[in-house]
Amino acid sequence: DTAVSQTPKYLVTQMGNDKSIKCEQNLGHDTMYWYKQDSKKFLKIMFSYNNKELIINETVPNRFSPKSPDKAHLNLHINSLELGDSAVYFCASSSSPGLARDEQFFGPGTRLTVL
Amino acid sequence: ELKVEQNPLFLSMQEGKNYTIYCNYSTTSDRLYWYRQDPGKSLESLFVLLSNGAVKQEGRLMASLDTKARLSTLHITAAVHDLSATYFCAVNFDSNYQLIWGAGTKLIIKP
Numbered sequence: 033d034t035a036v037s038q039t040p041k042y043l044v045t046q047m048g049n050d051k052s053i054k055c056e057q058n059l060g061h062d063t064m065y066w067y068k069q070d071s072k073k074f075l076k077i078m079f080s081y082n083n084k085e086l087i088i089n090e091t092v093p094n095r096f097s098p099k100s101p102d103k104a105h106l107n108l109h110i111n112s113l114e115l116g117d118s119a120v121y122f123c124a125s126s127s128s129p130g131l132a133r134d135e136q137f138f139g140p141g142t143r144l145t146v147l
Numbered sequence: 148e149l150k151v152e153q154n155p156l157f158l159s160m161q162e163g164k165n166y167t168i169y170c171n172y173s174t175t176s177d178r179l180y181w182y183r184q185d186p187g188k189s190l191e192s193l194f195v196l197l198s199n200g201a202v203k204q205e206g207r208l209m210a211s212l213d214t215k216a217r218l219s220t221l222h223i224t225a226a227v228h229d230l231s232a233t234y235f236c237a238v239n240f241d242s243n244y245q246l247i248w249g250a251g252t253k254l255i256i257k258p
Contacts, residue, residue, distance in 0.1 A: 074251070129239060140188075
C-alpha cells in the first residue's frame with residue numbers, strides 16, 4: 033500500500049546514456065512533482081504537473097523531460113547524462129494547494145550516479 | 148524574491164537538552180510545512196501550519212507559526228538520539244503549487 037513509489041531506487045550509468053525514472057502515487061492526488069536533491073541536501077523543484085498539465089517548469093537543462101500519462105503517474109526522462117546530474121531525485125504528490133491537507137508526500141527517491 | 152532561511156544549518160546537542168530551529172521567510176504566507184529526512188531516506192511530513200498562531204505538537208517536537216514576524220519555530224524538548232535527522236521547513240506563498248524550501252538543519256543528538 034505504498035503511497036508514492038519510484039523505480040528504480042538506484043541507477044548507475046555512464047555519461048552520455050539516456051535513462052528514465054518512473055513515479056506512481058495511489059493517494060488520489062492531482063498534483064505531482066519532481067525534485068533534485070544534491071549532495072548538500074538542497075532541494076530543487078524541477079517540474080510539477082496538475083491533472084496531466086505542466087504547471088511548474090523550472091530552469092533545468094532541456095535534456096530533462098517529464099511526462100505524465102495520467103494523474104497518478106509522472107515519469108522523468110534524462111538524455112545525454114552528465115556527471116553533474118548525479119543526485120537523488122524525488123517524486124512527490126499533493127492535493128491542490130489551499131486545501132486543509134495539501135502537504136507534499138514524497139517517494140523513496142532514486143539515487144542516480146553518472147560515471 | 149521569495150526566500151526561506153533556516154538557522155542553524157547544523158546543530159549538535161546532548162540528549163536531554165532543549166533547542167529551537169528557526170525558519171524565517173521573506174514575504175506574507177500563512178502556510179508552512181516542516182519535514183524530517185533521515186540519512187539516505189525520503190522526506191516525511193511532520194507538521195502543517197496554516198494560520199497565525201498555529202501550534203502543533205508531536206511527541207518531543209512542537210512547531211509554531213507567527214505570520215506577522217514571518218517566523219516559524221521547531222522546538223525540541225528533552226532531545227533523544229532518535230530525533231537525529233535533517234529538518235526542513237517549506238513555505239507556500241499565495242497558495243501556489245510551488246513550495247520554497249529552506250536549506251535544512253542537520254541535527255545530531257549525542258547520547
